[in-house]
Amino acid sequence: MLQVNRLLVIAAASAATVGALAATPATASPTTARTLAPPPVRDEDRSGGDHLTVTVRHAGGPADGTFELYCHPGGGTHPDVTGACEAVGRNTQWGKDPFAPVPPDSMCTMIYGGPATAHVTGTWAGRPVDTTYDRGNGCEISRWNGMVPLLPDLRQ
Secondary structure (H helix, E strand, O other), X not given: OHHHHHHHHHHHHHHHHHHHHHHOOOOOOOOOOOOOOOOOOOHHHHHHOEEEEEEEEXXXXXXXXXXXXXEOOOEEOOOOHHHHHHHHHHHOEOOEOXXXXXXXXXXXXXXXXXXXXXXXXXXXXXXXXXEEEEOOOHHHHHHHXXXXXXXXXXXX
């Protein structure tokens, strides 16, 4: 008798499961299919991602100005969005600040690279960014060149 009761309970549970599945609408029909793609990205949606403001001065010509850069997904007013995002990405390493200044005890060549300066602010990889670049010596020039095309290419 106990065996029969177990079979009845199992049968009832199976019937309930089949009934629940039968009540679920089929998604194979073209009229009921739903897309899983996200909507297009709007500027206000980008506020939580990688966003940098780059202000360049004394570089000359169209290189001077203030440019907005969004990465992941790319966008903004920067003249080379894809290249700029890739430049910062290749300098991003776990445990290192891609925007770190030249260490104060560095031995640098005394080469002057011109009056150009850049100020970069915003957020990268969830961390705030507020850094400046110049071309006052060999180390600073190398630091600048490592961020081309986020910063304009001023190499002769």
